[in-house]
Amino acid sequence: MTIPDLLYRVMLTIYRNYWKFPKHTQLNSVNDACNKVIKPDLLNLPIKPENLQCIALQKGKRVSPNLTCHWDPGEHAPDSNTSYILYAQYSYKKLANNLTVDLGSFPIYMETKVWVEVKNELGSVNSTELLAHAECFVKPNPPSNVMLIPEANFSMSLIVNWTHSFYLKLKYNIRYCQAGSSVWNEVPQSATESYIESFRLQFLQPYTDYVVQMRCINQKGIGYWSDWSPNATARTPEASEMFINVLYVLYDMRANDLCFYFMSQDPVKSNGKILGYNITVEENGVSAERHVVHSKEHQLHIKGEKMFIRMTAHNSAGVSPVASLVVPRSSQEQVRWSVRDGQLWVDWLPPSGSKWLLRVFEYVLEWVSVPEGKRDCRKSWPKKKCQLIQSPLRGPSVEATETQKTVFHLKWEEIPVTSQRGFLTNYTIFYKTGDNEQCKRNWLSPTKCYFTACAYTYLIKTMIKNHFWPHIPNPSHSTIANWSPDCPTRLPDLSIMEVGMFDGKSLCEEDKTVLPLKKDKYFSEEHSSGIGGSSCMSSPRQSVSDNDEGDSCQTTASTMQYSSVVASGYKGQTPSLQAPVFARSESTQPLLESEEHPEHLLEGSRHWTSGQGIEQQQMQEGKSSYNSLNFCPVAKKKYTPTLTEDPPGLTPCYMPQQSGH
Amino acid sequence: MNGHARNMLWQAHRTQPTAMVLLTLILLAMNEFGNGTAQCIEKSCSKNLHKGIKLSKFVKRATAELIKTYQAAQGNFAEQFCTMSMDSMPSSTLWGSSPAERLQSAYIRLTELLPHVTMVLQQQSDLNPYLGSLLSDLARLVIHGRHLALRLSCILQKLQPNVALPEPAVGPTALLPPQNIFQQKVYGCAVLTRVQKLTLLTARELKSLRGQCTDKT
16 A cells, blocks of 8 residues: 555545545545535534533432533534533443433442533534542532520620531531621631531620521532521620710700700610610709609709719610719800800810819710701810801991981891801991091990990090180081060070080099080990990080970089070060060070170189189180180081981081180 | 232332332442442542542441331331341351451442342332332442442452452342241341441441552542
């Protein structure tokens, strides 16, 4: 046989075995094979199964004889003519079946060889043989009758019980979690490797529901883990160590007593179902009262300065430790507040005294929204300051009332509490004449004030002025009165009392006589500012119009008097039987007393003389000295009570004499 | 089967396919084993020894449970059945001066007893085809017993490669005399008791051979 013949035969064999040929094909040469061959369907050759894996499930107390295997069939799906045969041999005998091999009786402790043959019309191929001891294919059932058992007096422990249900020795795996939680805690497998039927879970939470699951595997660790068992649930017993965490203390500002209000924790964290609370209150060192409460909330009214509240809870397991609360009443020394940078700061001191020397855990600062009635609080430890409040949102709307020539009243309403954003300390009033701000005054939380623009300062200036030169009435303050003989009205003697921040007591008695005008009617200490002071710089004008109220000013010799004109005949009129009294205008301009009442003038001069000073001498010398005084024109525009407009008379209305002073 | 009483009452209603399938498998297993075509897949002496110990203990436990099941299925006076002895079956004693010889005797005893277990299966199936778990347990015992026998033969081949294993006797149950029902009940418990004892002795012998294997695999 030549080599080409041998090659031909080999090729022919190959072709016949793997390639399709029409029936009864006569192949005489290689060329015939090449020409007559039907193109082989190489893509449909069976693909060797890979990754063969088998499993046998537990059935009853034994292993099921059914051995189920699966494998990777390859990249492309087989056609309909492809079949798979699973072989399992634990001796040499082939036991043919399909995907599941019934071994009759599971060959425990016997070596088992498994492979898959894939066959179609083009050929067959076997998978890699899977050789293992039969128990390597075993998957047991989950442990049966798993129970979770609580024990009395063991609040942090539960016992897990289960039953062996397999003829193979197994080891177990336990996991547990709190009911409702998705986080499992797993018991180390080393703790459950032996062939046991119970295990104790420890370091659990008292009075808590737990869920446990178990699984098992061959004690040698070979084969498959079982599925997790169904949930077993139980609750740990109650513990006597309960936790009372929440204590709310409400200070009822309206009633001015302490309202102690408490609310208990959730039972889950209280280590048991709390059956009741015992509350003992010590007021000012004396045990006052004891309360037994069976509800979760309670309220007590306490009026002591210092209170020591003790509280215990009890459940079926016992009594909790004592929880204590120290409540010192806030006093000016202990709790202080201040405003800084538009915020309210609260400072306090820790409780003092031996009895109160307890370890303070935290402070609770509470405040209330007055209009809304809402209470809020903040815990602060270890800080002793707390800022709560901000600057007010807006100022009040102001209304001027009781407007007078140089005096007006301002009235305003307190802004809403929601706009206050804190506690108002004072009001500041700004006013000006024209474009110049002349004055501002601080007032402590009144809703009105009398505004005289620095009466005290004016008084000082008035004193100086009156000492040196007499007061010249302002003609702008004149009004036309009756000029008729028929009106024998005598102008009453008027005297205007000066009104100011002082009542004249600060002056010596001699000085009091200098007072040309005094009007105690407007003098009111109630309008005094307790905080702040007047920053007025100008001197007010005196008011002379207050006589309309019927007050009679004192017409003592210390006051200036107005003249009364003695009536004489008048052309065209028939003189009355009585000598008419002609009144000049109601002017603030006093007549010279030398014209009318020499004695008065003399007294006035004496008065002036007593006042000392050059001014008085000038008065005695004659009226020429008066004529040298200049009048300050008073603004004739009507005064309107606004803060922006200067009231009349605020500007100095005299000018110092050029001579003689 | 020859010479044993049958429960004629149940014979008309016999529909025990499971038991018959198991019996067929047992017969096939016996034929395979008898043909000597069984092969030892595990080549390691120590591993064979280890698995032999496991299997012998397993069969012992299974037999102990089977005895309880058997007694429960026999009705009244069942406990007395297992206290009676019978001479129509092989004993469970071992012979030989060396562990290998004793192991060989264990192999022979086992192969002699397993047909009797099959007989018990058939008798019980005739007495009560609806016994269910007893019949299947008996069938499994036969299969596992065969497995143990194969394991012992593999071990002996490793320990004594030049010593031919004796062939088991053909049809040992053919010499059994006819038995009434009572005798069958006693016979069945006696067979199971001897199998249990034999597997216990086998496990001990195998444990004593742990140092005998020279391979380390």
